[in-house]
Amino acid sequence: MLLGTDRGDALEKALTTTTTRTVADDDLLLQLKINYYPRCPQPELAVGVEAHTDVSALSFILHNGVSGLQVLHGARWVTARHEPGTIIVDVGGALEILSNGRYISVLHSGLVNREVVRISWVVFCEPPPDSVLLHPLPEFVTEGHPARFTPRTFKQPVDRKLFKKKQQHKAQAEEENGGNGDHHHHELAMDARSLVLL
Ligand SMILES: O=C(O)CCC(=O)C(=O)O
Numbered sequence: 539m540l541l542g543t544d545r546g547d548a549l550e551k552a553l554t555t556t557t558t559r560t561v562a563d564d565d566l567l568l569q570l571k572i573n574y575y576p577r578c579p580q581p582e583l584a585v586g587v588e589a590h591t592d593v594s595a596l597s598f599i600l601h602n603g604v605s606g607l608q609v610l611h612g613a614r615w616v617t618a619r620h621e622p623g624t625i626i627v628d629v630g631g632a633l634e635i636l637s638n639g640r641y642i643s644v645l646h647s648g649l650v651n652r653e654v655v656r657i658s659w660v661v662f663c664e665p666p667p668d669s670v671l672l673h674p675l676p677e678f679v680t681e682g683h684p685a686r687f688t689p690r691t692f693k694q695p696v697d698r699k700l701f702k703k704k705q706q707h708k709a710q711a712e713e714e715n716g717g718n719g720d721h722h723h724h725e726l727a728m729d730a731r732s733l734v735l736l
């Protein structure tokens with residue numbers, strides 16, 4: 539999402555008043571991922587970054603001003619605004635859990651462009667993998683809004699995502715090789731891709 543004033547204020551308040559109590563500042567892990575989207579003569583046939591949700595708490599997307607980030611809004615894919623000098627902030631799964639679903643981790647994807655190269659630098663801000671149990675914070679749990687998530691470590695959804703990806707790519711490789719080829723290279727490529735697709 540592009541931070542609007544209302545949501546931005548609420549988000550900032552939630553983060554400064556609640557998250558820091560659960561996760562100490564120096565426990566937060568920052569990971570940088572650089573996406574390079576080459577020009578593509580037939581963008582509609584290509585996959586840039588496939589549809590996914592981030593597992594992080596927050597992701598900060600810096601970009602070269604070229605649009606390409608698509609966000610699922612209701613039933614429609616909409617293109618995010620890429621105004622020069624702005625940073626796009628994306629809510630990840632960890633924040634969805636902490637806020638008991640008040641902030642939603644939306645499905646998004648990255649498209650390639652026919653004319654221009656697109657580059658995005660994404661900083662994923664993540665809780666520690668297994669020393670903290672993520673659960674809806676008490677201030678977001680009421681009678682009207684019971685807890686929607688069971689407690690889990692950050693590592694659990696990450697592992698689940700990697701496992702799903704592995705299965706997907708294995709099935710793809712088997713399809714391509716008629717079920718009996720040498721899959722070694724596919725699996726190596728898949729592992730590299732999975733790691734950066736968190
Ligand atoms: O390139 C973008 O704008 C978004 C990429 C993205 O969603 C990701 O790397 O997780």
Ligand SMILES: [Fe+2]
Pocket residue numbers: 590591592597646736
């Ligand atoms: Fe993402």
